[in-house]
Amino acid sequence: MRAILIKKFGGPEVLEVAEVAVPEPGAGQVRIKVEAAALNPVDLLSASGYFVKLNRLAQLDAYGVGWDVAGVVDAVGEGVTGYAAGDRVIGLSDQLDRVPDVQAEYAVLPATDLAPFPAGKTAAEAASLPLNSLTADQAIDLLELAEGSTLLVTGAAGGVGGYAVELGKARGLRVIATAGAADEELVRGFGAAEFIPRGASLTTFGQVDGVIDAAKVGEAALAAVRDGGGFVSVDGSKPASDRDVRLLAVLVTADGARLTELSELVAKGELSVRVAEVLPFEQVTEAYTKLAAGGYRGRIVLAP
Structure with a gap:
């Protein structure tokens, strides 16, 4: 599958699309076929090597990237009862050492970090919500x-x-x-x-x-x-x-139960979702360059 990786540190130009193995869900985990993954300023910090310099991450050959994801459940691991293949979900990836992470064609997250997709919204809108x-x-x-x-x-x-x-x-x-x-x-x-x-x-x-x-x-x-x-x-x-x-x-942590409540507020029209632009993976450098420039009122979103 294709995944966006960081293999060297720097600016938007270091984010690249690479071919990697499709991850398998372990016990308590869900694999998602990604429909959309939102970009956030913290992703630029990851690209710069900020978290490695803080000694929060080990030195690796490559790093995954992304926090926000929306997609369709593709497979579930042992012990997962709340989700099944075909369910549309959103989730937050709060672990910086996932390789690959959610900016990929498939992503694996704990079932407890997921929430049902907000009814009536596009994948890009749904992906803009979690973080x-x-x-x-x-x-x-x-x-x-x-x-x-x-x-x-x-x-x-x-x-x-x-x-x-x-x-x-x-x-x-x-x-x-x-x-x-x-x-x-x-x-x-x-x-x-x-x-x-x-x-x-x-x-x-x-x-x-x-x-x-x-x-x-x-x-x-x-x-x-x-x-x-x-x-x-x-x-x-x-x-x-x-x-x-x-x-x-505030050091945000994944919370599927609360994210479910927030998703319901979105579905009811009581909480906003804002998307500035949706770009394909192939335009990852352009997407991150726009993110770095700032000034957007809404998320820039990547779609596989």
């Missing part, structure tokens, strides 16, 4: 905000930020969102009660109970948190502070 929605959802969990609390979301027009606005509102939070001025209508459509254009003071509406810093604003976003509040980063970094603010970082 960003679970990251936003788990970030909100970390803040432990009571209903009626105020949440500030930076980067609210992006993948994680947009879901943080929608899910925050769904949990009964008053969401203040910040993004580029041109994105105000989009972000208010997600459910933001208040909007702050990028560059304006993040305390325009006073201090907040919690922040999800999806845009990596750092200290300016931290300053908007009241004493006793919480600050969550999505990239693992934490600004320094001597105030009484909980400094947190």
Whole structure:
């Protein structure tokens, strides 16, 4: 089968399509015939060798790539009872040492990391859901905000930020969102009660109970948190502070049960899926070059 691999580190040009053996599902695993796999900025970090340099990965001849997948169950391993061949599913691959990973014609994941395909959506739309929605959802969990609390979301027009606005509102939070001025209508459509254009003071509406810093604003976003509040980063970094603010970082993990609930919200029209462009595997360099350039409102998706 064809799979996208990283055999040397660098920019978008190092992602290549290679021929590899079709993986076999082990106990508790499901093999998926991939219909779509979304690209995310973290994939560029993998391509750069970032995770190897952090000593989070062993030195290998090649690395798989990808987090988000949508497709059809092709085979199941021993002990799998929740899925059968022919089921359409989505999933999150949260292990960086899978070779190949989900940007391939076939992918193997634990059954517990999968969820049913959101009804009424295309494969590309379905593939755009897992990583960003679970990251936003788990970030909100970390803040432990009571209903009626105020949440500030930076980067609210992006993948994680947009879901943080929608899910925050769904949990009964008053969401203040910040993004580029041109994105105000989009972000208010997600459910933001208040909007702050990028560059304006993040305390325009006073201090907040919690922040999800999806845009990596750092200290300016931290300053908007009241004493006793919480600050969550999505990239693992934490600004320094001597105030009484909980400094947190979300490290997303696969959660099939919660992803099933999020998929159901999408099917009901209560959670958005956004796709900017779908490209074939053969245009992997072009796809990653566009990802690196940024500015997209929606995911770039690869289709085998």
